[in-house]
Each structure stands twice: as C-alpha cells, then as structure tokens.
Amino acid sequence: IRVSHHVLALRCGYIVMADSNNKLVLHDCDPECDSQGCYGRGPTQCVACKHYRLDNTCVSRCPPRSFPNQGGVCWPCHESCETCAGAGQDSCLTCAPAHLHVVDLAVCLQVCPDGYYENYDNKTCVPCEANCASCQDRPDYCTSCEHHLVMHEHKCYSACPLHTYETEDYNCASCHSSCATCNGSAESQCITCRSGRFAYDGKCLNNCPDGYYADKKRQECVACPIGCATCSSNGFCLTCRENWTRNKKGKCIITGSENCDESEYYDNNHCHPCHSTCETCDGPTETNCLSCPQSLLLQSSRCVSSCDDGFYMEAGVCAKCLHTCTQCVSRMNCTACAKGLQLQSGECRTTCADGYYSDRGTCAKCYLSCHTCSGPRRDQCVQCPLGWQLAGGECHPECPEGFYKSEFGCQKCHHYCKTCNGAGPLACTSCPLHFMLDGGLCMECLGSQYYDSPTQTCKTCHDSCRSCSGPGQYSCKTCAFPLHLDRLNNQCVPCCPTDAAPEDQSCCHCDKDTGGCINASPAGKRRIAAAAEQQQFGSAYSGGLYGGFLDEDASGNGGSFFSRMSSPLTAITAVAVAVCLAIVTIVVVVFAVLQRSSNARDAIRYNKIPNKSEKKRGGGGGPRNAAAAKLLKADAESNLHEGAANDDYDEDEEEEDDDGYGYRDECEEVNERSAMDTEEVYVNELNMPTVDYRGKVVATATKTTPKSATASAKSVANNNSTMLGDIDDIEYYCRGTKAIL
Template structure:
C-alpha cells in the first residue's frame, strides 16, 4: 500500500519503534556531519518516503495524515518525523520553525537543525557565502552584519576580518602592540598591549573596571590580592575594606562597621560602644564630658573633677575650685578664698581682699585693694574716695592734683593724662580743646581748633590765625606777608588795601594809587584825582584843572582846554584845532595815520578818491594800485597782480599775468600764453600771427603751416583741410581730392566708396562688401565670413576667436567645464580614470568601487577610509572619528570619543562626559570633569579642583593619604607639620605627630600633662622645672622656702 504525500502508514507498534530508532540514528549521524543522509536508506518492509508501499496484512494497511510541518513522518504525532516541509527544520524527530540552543543553525537545503555549518553561518542560517556588505571571519565561518566580532579587526577596503593578537578585544592590526581594548581577564598595558599580568612599574595593579594596568585604584574600587598573587581593583571586597584596601579581617584599633573597618574612639580606656560618645572611662590627661572624652572641658561643664576624671558645671561642696579644676584640699602653693559665697583655691586674692597665712581676708570698706584690714593699709580706693598716704579720703589736699584715672592724689599729672583745672583726666571736657597737656576753651595765636581731634593744632608757618593747617586757610598773616583771600603771599596780584590789610581786585570807593598798586582814601600831594586814580599827569582825553582832571570834548583825544584840541579820536581829523569827520577843504586828503587833513599823502599811502571824498589809505578799497594812486583799471600793457598794476612781459602787447600773453607785438607769434619769434609746438598761422594746434577753414595745413592753398609741384591732395602726398586710410583718390570710404569700410579701392578691402569693427567682409551678418561663421580675428574656423582659431558659438572668453575644451569655447573635466587656466582637461569630479590638484570624487587616495582613485585604501567624504585619509580630519580603520561622522553605540578615536572604554586619567572621554587636568589621576580634579598624582595635592605642589595658606594641611589640601587634618590622621599622615612614627600630642612633647608634657608615644606644680617634667613623678612659687628639690616641686616672703602675694623672693 502506498500513502499520499503528507500521510503516514499505520503499522504495528514493534515495527514503528524499530524504524524510529533506525531513523533517529541516521539524523544524529547527519547532524554531526559524519555521513551524508543518502548513505543510510533502510530497506524495510514499510517505507514512508514518496512512492513507498506497504506489505502488511489488510487490517493494518491504513494511511493517516501528517502534522502540517512534516513532509514525511511515521505517525501524526510531533515526535515521529524524519523529513520537514520548507520553513521548518528537523532536530531529533521533531520539526519546528526555530532551532534549539544546543543545535542552533538552520540548514535550508535539508531543512534540518545542525551544530555547525559546512560553509558559513549568517543570521542563524547556513549559507554557501556571505551576503554583500556582511563581514566575513573565516576562523569561525561566521557572517557579521555590523562589523567584525570582538577579538578581530577589519582589513581596510575589504569585508574580511582577521584575528587580533592574544588578549585583544579590538585592535588595528594582528601584531602584539596594536590593541585598542582587551577581553575579560586581560588588561591594557601602556598604549596598545594586552596582558594577563600587570608587571611594568608603576602600572602593576589590574584595573578590572577600566580593563587597564594602573598604579592605583580609581574612585569607587578597592585594591585586593587575587589567589594568583596579582593586585587588582574591583567594585566589591570578599571580606572587609580598610582605607580602600580589601582585608580578610579588620586590623588592630579598628572594628567592623558592616564591611568597613573603623577606628576606635580615641583615648577611651573603658567604653560601651565603638563611637567617640560611648566612653565611660578615659586615659590619664583626659576628662569625661557625659560620655565623650575631652582634653579641655566644654563651656557647659567647664570644671574638671580630678577625683573621678569628669567634667562638672560646679565643684562639689567638699571640693575647692582652682584654675577650672576641683581640688580637696587646696594645694599648698595656692591660697584659700572663702568670701562672698565663693570657695576657691586662688593664685592671688580677689579684689577687696588680702592674703594672710594662705587665707584671704576682707579689706576696709573704703579700700578696693589692700594689704591689711584698716583704712591705712589701702592700695586702691573705691569711688568716691582718693588714695593719699595709703588712706582713702573723699578729697585731695588743695596743693595736689586729683587723678581721676586711678583715684589718687599727685604732685603733678602723669604725661598720659590731661590737666583740666586741678584734675588729671583721660580726656578734656566736651567744649574744651587739648593744647599741650592743658585743656583750654579757646586756642591761642598760631593754632586752630581741630574738632575731629579735639586739639589745638599749629597753623601754617605763614599764618598768624587760621582755621586749618594749609597755607590757604589763613585769617591773618605774619609780618611781611599779605593776605590774598585766605592765603598769605609776598605780593598781591592786583591791589592791596592798607586799611583792610588784604589784597583786593579793585579799590571800590577809594582811589587807586597806581604807582604803588594800592588803595587810599585821598591822593598824596602832587597827584591828580582822575577817574578814581591818583595820577601825576592827566591821561589822554583829559586836561588838568587844579588837583583834578576834566574830560576833553567827545571828539578830542588830547586837548589843553574844552575849546583847544590837539588830537582827534578815530575817524575824526584835526582842522584849525577842531575835530571833524571830513576835511573842510574838499581838495585835501584825510590822513588816517595822523588824523589830519593834508594836500599830499605821506609815503607808503595811496591817494583814494570816492564819492567826492579824498583819503590817504594803506590799501586801495576800490580799484588797483598804480604808482601812489588808486585806479579803476590798469593801463594797456599791464596786468593786475595782488591789486598792483604790473608790466606785461617783453613782446606782449596785452596779458593777464606774467606767464599768459593774450596779444603780441609785430613779428612775434602767440603760443601757450607766450610771445615767440617762431612756433615751437603748434602750427604757424601767418595770417593771424599765432601758433595754433590745427588750421581753421579755409586754411590748409602743410609742413606745420596754415596756407590758403596746397602746393601743386609736386601735387598734394586736399583732404580735411590738410595737404597730403598720398590719400590716408578709409579714403580713395579721385583727381586731386581724397574721398572717404563707406562707413563700413576701413580700407577701399574705388571707384565706388563701398568697394572694400578691410571692414570696420562690427562689420565682416563678404564678397568685397562689408556686412553685419554672415551666412555661416564669423571670423572675429580678420573680420570676415567663413564656412569653418581656421586651425589657429577656436569655435565660440558661431564665431571664430583667438582666445575663449571663459573656458576651452577640444578647440571649442564653453561657459563651464563639462562633467569629468577640470579647469586649469581656463582650459578644461579630462579627469583620470574612475574619477567623477577633479581639479588641477587631482581627483575629488571617485566612482563607486573606487577610493579617493591622494588625488587619485584606487581600488583600496592604504590608511583610513573616510566614509563621509568617500576618500582615503592618512589622518581622520576634524569633525570625523577613527573607528577601527574608518573615519566616521560619529562613533557607533557602546563606544566613546577619545582624541578623535572611538574606543570601548575611557583610558586612565580621563573622564566620560556625554560619550566623550575628556583628558583630566595636568597631574590629575581622577577628575570630575576636564577642568576639576578629584585625586592628584603624587606628590601633588588637590586644591579647588587643581593639583598644586604645595597647599596654600587658606588650606595649609596636606593629606598624605588622599593627597588633598585641608583646613585641618581629618579624624584618624595625625598632624605632622603641615602633613596629615595615617600613622605617627614619632610622639602623639593632641592628634599631632611631634619629635618631642611640648613644654609641660611628657611621654615617648603619647604626650601626657605634668603635675600642676611642675612646669616641665620627664615623667609624672619626675619634675625638671617648677611652676611659680614652687622650688625644685629631688625631682619634686615644694613651696617650702627659708627666704623672705612678699606680704601681699606670700611668694618667696
């Protein structure tokens, strides 16, 4: 029995199972590419391929339909197939549209899932060859659509991928030092080498975050030692981390706070937690403020109780307070003060008390300070009393000064006080000024009141009285100096008023004594009172009359009386001792220089007559100067020069200037304004006695002369008023006359004027006629009509030209060079092979399949391929970025821009901002941006985002751990000079690292305070120097002293 395609023969279960096992074995062998499928055709009684038949008994010969995806199957279930329809693929005995992960590739020829392809794998399918624009990597038989895979690089101008050197994720070549990034487990050493062991100093640490060898870990990572022994920077620690280093357990003096190791809380000897405020007992030299250790008690609890090393707000009743410390009893070197509700141990007794046998007692009520109990033992008085002979009294004796500053009676006031009557004071009263040491209400001569300083200050040395220190602030002057305004000067600039004793600009109602530049009430004897002045003689316009002056009449400038003039004012003239504006005699001339009437003007003046008036003038107002007269016009043979009548040059009959004659005398010819015996430049016109540039009709030009007729022997021809021996161009001979050619001809032969030889511009010669249009082409060189251009000429439209106006290509003129050519000096040349656009320097654009390289088109690029401009580049130009071997307008996804290159990760000492790796500032290891540093190289320190050699005074401390500038050393560090260090190898004092303890402290590891009576010590019980009032004996300080003592302070002297 034979089943139709898509149906299966139903058979006994035993044969089904056997056949299934056999075919399963066949599929496995094929999928592993061991033997071709056709080698395994099983010859059983039951066949389920196309055209098979069945020999079972009738009851078993039934055909059933396969599932849709099966082409041939054992039954209708999805697990009994051995051949699939197109679009579905067989794995084991199942057909599916997708292949499983362990058998991933689709064989489209046999419709099966396979582990590996025999040729190439592309997008999950087995193919004979990769599609166009796919990248081929022969090593794994893969086709890649978007570039070569990790660990390979692309050969320029091809789609083939080649393996990088060991450890490279991306590279530029297959050699060992051409890596760009590294695969996991390898690190970039230097610029382009990947290694699995970082061993080149100083970059010996494996930076797993950035895939580089580094000398220190970047921010956010922790250094740890790997099982291999290599140092590595990772984001997490397997145990704990302490100071950015991974440790298996927290070190001594630290405790685990989560996974962080934190230092214990300072000098706590007993605590109930790890914090600084969880202390219950302190080391020696420290005190407990609530639950926090301190060296000096805070203001809220300022007193240190030595009994239990705690800070308290007040000492207990059974203890004494001394220097903010609670004692019981008081030390022998201090005194007991139990007055006014206080109970203290003091160095010296408070005010209004005195010491006796180590105890403070009250002074007399009148005393402020004393050394005994009565008013006679006073050292200082309370107000309102004053101290005199150790007693306090309300007033001082009359012969003494009362010093209000210290409330004492004195013989004289101290120099630091001022004297106000009988009192010594700190300052003068409000309305008084300090003069020397005295307080005065009015400042003396030569001084002035300074309201700002409340003092009498010296005037300027020239001032007798003043209101300030300047020479311009005077009220009066010293002897031999005059007051001008507020300034004292030797002389006055204008006048001096003796009565007012100051300089003035005018005398006002007084008389000006001009000879002495002063002002007086009356003129001295021998002086005339004249116009508010004292004068010896009357001025012009006045005459004397006793001791005063009288003004002349208005027209007289000098006179001897009201009726006798001696001289006249301007514009008036003296005649018969009288001044008039005109001369009485009209034949006399008015002389303005002497203002008199004269018969003849004096030398240097001209006689001017106008409107029946005669005048002597320096310059002619009307007319011109001729001899000593003013004339309306100059005589013939003269010309006007600067209003003077001046003689014309010799041979000039008339002229307008010394260089321009207008008419000549007999036998001279006028040429260019000069009169000459013969013409030098122009033509000689005998008829008009002139030199001319051309002969005017009816004269004819001949040999530079103007003639009335041309010569006849030899014959000369008439043409345009010129005598010629031959006819000129554009004419032809007709008898003794030259006739003009037609306007279209530049040369003709006659007898007609249009029998042309050469044509004028814009005309072309055609059959001895000059025409504006040609039937074929125009020859612009010889102005003729032609059928084709001669070999030496170029075709420009319908013209033959010698040179093209724009561009020339193949002996033809064009407006622009055609495609595939370039212009060089307005000549179009063909581009090179495969070049679409070019210029004189080479090709600019190549045809598809060619690459622009150094001005020519090549089949491959030796350097980098610019995908933007479709050309080869030695270096990627600005605006493009190098990715593998191509210059692109942008970097692909998951890459970053660094120095115009696309890279997978930013290198060390750079910062990623907006997909760009910016170089950190100089000397910077880790930065916030390209301008601001976070962590500096050794030995530089971070200050305001910059790396500096030394920290500035604003942040003087240099953190040697993080290399940063700080205002003070941070907790858990020690101050060593201006360095903040993690460990102190010297002696510790208040978080400072010192070579030796300061004065008053001792110790070899930590500085502790000496005893109170010790000023310096080597140990707590070994004093080397004592405090005040103590004496050193056998390394101890004691108050015992056999010498005399001070009664007030009880100190040994």
C-alpha cells in the first residue's frame, strides 16, 4: 500500500519513502539512530537511539545540568548542580554558579558546613582532619575540636600535653618554666616540678628553705623534725634552732630540759609536767607534744588515735601525703587527688597517660586499639598507634570498607559506594546490595530490571513483566499491558474468555469492574505439586472408606479433596464459618439466660405482693388474713368470668390500655362489682367502723349482712378484720391479672 510522504518500507539503517512524485526514495537514517533503523528522517524519528534520548530526540550527549540514566534517557540534575551523576542533591559533579562543591558528599552549597574549610582556588569544601570540629586553610589546622577534646597548637588531643594546662575554653596554655604540670600560668601554680626542682608552697625551687629537706623521690620539700634548723634527707637533725640542743639520740630538745624527766618540759629554770596526752613535750598544751604514748600517733605536734585525711601512718607518726594527694596509704601511693587532678596507678596527674582517659577523676583504660581516647568504646579513639589509620573514631591497620586513604588519613566514601578509591560518587569500586557498578558510579536498577546477585548487575525482566524480582515469567511484580498479575504464581497472563475452562493455566478469570485477576486456584508449578500430592495420598486411600470422597470428580466439585484443601481460600472460609457459628451459639445462650432471669423476676413481682392490712397489723393474724384474701380473689375471678359471659360488647371497639392490652374494663368491672357487694357495710363483732371497698369510712351503725355478700367477705368480718386490706387484695389481683395478661 502506497501512502504519499509516508514510510513504505523500513530497513536496517535505511528508510524507503515516497516523494512528491510518488516515487520510492531510499533515505539514510539520522546518525544518532541505532541499527534498528527509523520511521523517518531526522533524530526524532529513530526507533532507538545510538547514544542518548532527550525529549524524544536522539542526541550524542546530554546537555548541561542533565545526566543519562541507565536507560539512556537524559534526566535533569538538581538545581544546585551544573553536572551530575544522578537526580538527587547529593549527586553533583560540578556546581552551579555561586555554589561550593562539597566533594566527599557530592553536594553543592553556598557556604561550607561545619567540619570543612573553603578552598578558594577551586571553589570546593574540603573536610577537616579527624577530631577537628572546624579548620582553616588546611585539614590539619584546627580552629576548634570535637566534644571532650582540647586544642594545642591547632591540633586536637584527649588531654593537654606536659608543661601545659587546660583553659576554660578547652585550649592548652603553657605553664611557668619551672613547672612540669600546673593549673595556671603563674609561678605559684605549679603542681609538679621539672627535673632538679622541688615543690614548696605551689612553687618549684632549686633548694629547699631552712627547716626542710629535699625529697628527691617525691620532688618536694619535706619539713624537718621539731627543733631542727637543718636536717638530712632521712630526717636526722644536723643543727638545732636557737635555745635548742641536740641530745644523745640526735634529737633537738630545749636547752636545760635534759635534767627533767621525759614527761616534763623545761621553762623558766623549772621542769613542768606535759599534757596528759603527750609522752614528751616542749610546752604545757596538747599541741606541744614531741612524742606520744604507744596507743597514739603524733600528728602536727598532737597525739591522735588515727591520722586525718592528707596524712598516712609511718613508725608511730602521721606523715603528710604528697601535696597533690588528699588521701594516701603510703608516701607515694595516693588514693584521692586534689581538685583538677586525675588518679592513675596511685599517682595524681594533671592528665592521664597515653592509653587512658579521665572518668570522673580516675584514669580508665582505652580500648586496646587506641593510642589515646576520649572514652572506653572502640569508636572513641583520638589517636592511633604508629602505622594504624583513624577512621570514624576507630583505629585500623588499613582504611576499612567505606573509607579511602588520603594525605590526611582515612576519608569516608560517598554514600553511593560500598568501597571507593577517592571522593565523590564516580570513585566507587564496589556497590551496596541491589546497586550495579557502571563506570565508577553505583546505579540502581531500572523499574523493568532486577538485580542479579551473582554477577552484581541489573538484568532485564521477562517480556510479560513490567517489574520483577528475578528472572523468568514467575517473578513478576507488575505486568505489561494488557496482561494481569496472577498473584498465586507471580505470573502475567491475559484474562480468560467466558467459555474458558476453569483449569486453564494460560489465563486468569478477571473481575468485571477492576479487570484484575480473581482466580484462586493454583497454576503452573503449584498445580504440578498439588497433583503430585493428590496422587500420593489418593493412591493410599483409593477403594477404601474415603476413596469416593477423595477421588471426587473435579468437574462437578471444583477438584479433588486435596486440591480444594490446598487452596488458601478454603482454609480461610472454614475458619470464618467456625467463628460465625461460635458467635451465634454464644448469642443464643445469652438470650436464653436473660429471658429466664426476666421471667423469674416477673413471677416474684406479681405472685408475692405484700398485704397492706398485714403491714398495718404488723403481721398479726397472718394465716387467717391470707386465707380471706384468697377467698376474695377467688370470688373476684368468679365475678370476672360471669361479667365476661354476660357482656355483649364488641371486641373491635374495646379500648386498649397503655400497654396495648384490652383488660382494663374487666378489672374495673371487678372493682365495681366488689363495690356493689360491699355497699351494705360489714360490721365485725367489735363494732369497728365500716368502710367501703376503697377504705373510706361509710358508717358506724350495725347492719345485717346482705345476701349478695360473698362468703369470703363474711369470713373476713368474722376474723376481726376491716375490709380495707381485703378489697385492696382484689385491686392488686386485678392489676396483676392485667399485667400478666
């Protein structure tokens, strides 16, 4: 068929068209068309593109601010990107004007974030060295440090190094030149001294003053014994103070006291007794002791039972702890430190040694791979041993997965990558699960592809699937038009025609409204498995008691017993029916119990009505009054039946009461007859006042009982009772009759 100016034939790389003279002309396809050919001339008529597609036009490369996806279609970059590897904000390769490129994050920002410094030459944000919160000009030139770290000479440490102290703004400042450690910059703020100097009153001296000797081990000046002007390093007096003399034991005593007893002291040419707590003394008070009895200890010229804090017991004397300790158990073994110092192995230090961190005044050991640290966890390393690499707070022999080695240590890969050899999204060497590596870029599979784990590549779904989870026709998740998803088999099949057999596996029965598959019978491989199961169990039971049931004709009952039981819908239906039956049974039982309870309450309400006359009499004469009431009720029933038999009123015109029952007139008639029978008053043997049927006093005169009076009424009169209670019994009876009827 020839159509003017339209395609008549299509060949690979060529197109046959009719010109204005209806002559067939062979044209070359556009160079951007691939080998499948074209529908016409130009890049918009290609069957498929050789390179990329942009708005239905085949192009050799995507324009700026766009990128080719895995399907070869040009998609726009994020507005902050000039070029990109993906559509997200974190896929920028270069940045739009007035933006800075954060290389390791692949984002473009107008200001560098915390932990980065701006490289003005190439307009990038470079990450600072590990432990730096901010830096300037170089990654290792810190201007602030991470939490719990201190800065010294623009480096971040877990503690200030020797000869420095920590300031309030977490920087390390230098101590005085005489100090090894200090808590300030002044000469009098030394804590420990440099070699060759001795601590005395916060200072570090070359020589100790008179009355002190230099303890080279503790590097401090220690006071000589009392009375000594100078002494040796072991505390032996060399010279004595004025008016003191040295005795035979080498101790300094007051001149003249050698003639006194040991428990006396010499003063004004006389010997005086010491205080009762002192063994020897140089004065009268308890603070003048020179030695103590065996049960006491000498501490600062006093005899005490135990040493105070800051002292330790040695040879019957409380010796002073090292000036850095607040408590100690020996000369060099501290158990508590002065404020601002850390206790480590019995020593009070300004900072913990390498491999330790400060934990509330005590030095605790770091994780074994850390050289220095800020806490006990493995990810709290601050510095690593020589040759190890710091990555994410951890120390490793080599940069771990997700990091690459740079000039300034291990740097984190772009989050697209599993491993990488540089910064940015194009430096990936391997990808996370379900991503494919393509030219250094980790790409997610397209909607019509699935991830193949063994090859770590994206592969195309089966032709019938629009999206899938694996290869083949039984892994479909959505279907290509006009197929529909059979969810039992994850298979895309067409809708069955109306005359299709129910067991047809090549199609599914579709809903008339939605068009979706509604067939619930297994198909394909599942049908084969069910058939094998049926054959296995059916052969075992065939011919037996259940043979006919198990081998029931599929055409008449939708398959055999095992086929039906293998269906999930059958099990769900059975559970639903069982639940419904249980609910119905519970409702019936509850209704029966409530009905029975209601009937029992009605019987109690109307059959056990209290007698008013009995209430008034307090229960006296109960049996006789009850018998009289029964007689009156029987007489009322007799009159009720007689009135009903003689009355010809029309039932259709009968007036109903409030409850819809037609017995109000009958009860009123009974009451009226009772009133007529009692118009002739009854008089008891004691001439009590006579009353009518409502209890109203009518007369007090005695009359003879009329013939129409009932036997029950006479019985009541003879039993010394008024008619009030008995007539009320009739009223109650009528009300009860009305209510019951």
